[in-house]
Amino acid sequence: MSIADRGTEAMMSNYPPRPLTIVRGEGCWLWDDAGTRYLDLVAGIAVVTLGHGHPEPIAALAAQSAVLDHVSNLYWTEPAIALAERLHGLSGFEQAFFCNSGAEANEAAIKLARRHGTETGGADKHELVCLEGAFHGRTLGALQATWAQPKKIPFEPLPAGFRHVSRNDIEALRAAVGPQTAGVLIEPIQGEGGVHVIDEAFLQEARTLCDQHNALLLFDEVQTGIGRTGAWFAFQRTGVRPDAVVLAKGLASGMPIGALLSKRLATGFQPGDHGTTFGGSPPIAAAALATIGVVERDDLIGNATRIGDYLATALGALAGVADVRGAGLLIAVELASGDAAGAAAALREQGVIVNAVSETALRLCPPLVITQEQAELAVAALDVVLAARG
Ligand SMILES: Cc1ncc(COP(=O)(O)O)c(C=O)c1O
Missing domain, CATH: 3.40.640.10 (Type I PLP-dependent aspartate aminotransferase-like (Major domain))
Structure with a gap:
């Protein structure tokens, strides 16, 4: 029996279906039970300030x-x-x-x-x-x-x-x-x-x-x-x-x-x-x-400002992004095409985890230790996803 099947059996059904079983985390990275690595822009919903396993x-x-x-x-x-x-x-x-x-x-x-x-x-x-x-x-x-x-x-x-x-x-x-x-x-x-x-x-x-x-x-x-x-x-x-x-x-x-x-x-x-x-x-x-x-x-507040500003600008410039809201590393990306849940699923396929905070917007709230390189990876992945979805 998979962990997901055991969970479905043993746990109350108060949460919507969960797309992944996560087994390990380090910094801004997570690994699922198949060994696939993901860039984590959810951070346990704005929780792991210092990244996983600090x-x-x-x-x-x-x-x-x-x-x-x-x-x-x-x-x-x-x-x-x-x-x-x-x-x-x-x-x-x-x-x-x-x-x-x-x-x-x-x-x-x-x-x-x-x-x-x-x-x-x-x-x-x-x-x-x-x-x-x-x-x-x-x-x-x-x-x-x-x-x-x-x-x-x-x-x-x-x-x-x-x-x-x-x-x-x-x-x-x-x-x-x-x-x-x-x-x-x-x-x-x-x-x-x-x-x-x-x-x-x-x-x-x-x-x-x-x-x-x-x-x-x-x-x-x-x-x-x-x-x-x-x-x-x-x-x-x-x-x-x-x-x-x-x-x-x-x-x-x-x-x-x-x-x-x-x-x-x-x-x-x-x-x-x-x-x-x-x-x-x-x-x-x-x-x-x-x-x-x-x-x-480690001046993570400065990092939140710097990387947040970069993300807001770079994401706002992508085709298919209607609006970017928020401050620092709490960002919503409003998608011109709507269907944020579909875009989040497609991003997951690209190895990036975000969540749909509304029907039309993705939320990014990564660990405050996120690097410029990781932020660029996230932008590139969203660009690919939005281009593929027209
Ligand atoms: C602004 C705000 N207040 C309260 C809560 C509830 O916190 P908890 O889930 O720890 O009870 C949340 C959770 O998302 C939140 O975002």
């Missing part, structure tokens, strides 16, 4: 595990505190909560906004304003904050108190935010929704409205955080500073982690308000610290 987070994880593995949040452990301090230094925030995934970090952000809202404005101040096209995760609160309406129907009723407005529609935002608003939750660049950059004027208006109504401005940087867009955090590319930021994917280069960073709030979480068994586990915190260290030392 020795430094692995060594940090192993060394920390040997000293102290897991004791829970009943006790202090130093690595999580060091990680919080490191992230505050990079972001300017002051307090951290660690968990295990992006959805879980968004749940924490939603609860923080409601805690602040109801404490300062009473029980009615609990609404979250979110954007059409948003993706915040699959747990019930994060799913309700997400836009994809059909994905919600089988799981209703979902939590009440969420509104959605069109991205970049300032008038709609003004109409939605009021005294009842606890928080406004925005991805500064919508990832799963198709890599749409939110206008700075819209973000600025969200800031102004949150200040006016004493609501928290929450940025979901699960996909954009830790250097991917050419800054440690995408908000640093704008003139807008949120009250809290949500992180996950790239933070520990492949180890599961989520984080909520916020300014110091008198109305923040109180003991017993929130928690999770594995959050801030010493080995994972050590891996995250090592990841951040490599991103800084």
Whole structure:
């Protein structure tokens, strides 16, 4: 029985069919179970910041595990505190909560906004304003904050108190935010929704409205955080500073982690308000610290900018590409012919892995260690694919 057949038998069928069985990874390369090599421009969906199998987070994880593995949040452990301090230094925030995934970090952000809202404005101040096209995760609160309406129907009723407005529609935002608003939750660049950059004027208006109504401005940087867009955090590319930021994917280069960073709030979480068994586990915190260290030392943020700029220009010049969106190494390539899934399958045949982020667009979010040579290979492969597909 193949691994794929065993998976089909043994695993729940919550994921669409998987085109490959991957058995090994190194840097930006992956190998399938037939020994075929692929250039990986998915990076575990913007997760393996340092590429596959980078020795430094692995060594940090192993060394920390040997000293102290897991004791829970009943006790202090130093690595999580060091990680919080490191992230505050990079972001300017002051307090951290660690968990295990992006959805879980968004749940924490939603609860923080409601805690602040109801404490300062009473029980009615609990609404979250979110954007059409948003993706915040699959747990019930994060799913309700997400836009994809059909994905919600089988799981209703979902939590009440969420509104959605069109991205970049300032008038709609003004109409939605009021005294009842606890928080406004925005991805500064919508990832799963198709890599749409939110206008700075819209973000600025969200800031102004949150200040006016004493609501928290929450940025979901699960996909954009830790250097991917050419800054440690995408908000640093704008003139807008949120009250809290949500992180996950790239933070520990492949180890599961989520984080909520916020300014110091008198109305923040109180003991017993929130928690999770594995959050801030010493080995994972050590891996995250090592990841951040490599991103800084090897100037991977500069690399994300340089290679991202090259890719945007080179891909935009290909026949068959209608538009290129994004920032740094979070890029959507809008195909003139549509059929992004078909193009992704054809690229796979060329030895390059990307995913179709919408019916008409491919997403490229490679490891931040991608080289110029690898980027050129990706462009050449897409050129071949688009030429063959007319
Ligand atoms: C912006 C954003 N928020 C939240 C999530 C959910 O993260 P996770 O899958 O780790 O729960 C994702 C995942 O793609 C994401 O892109």
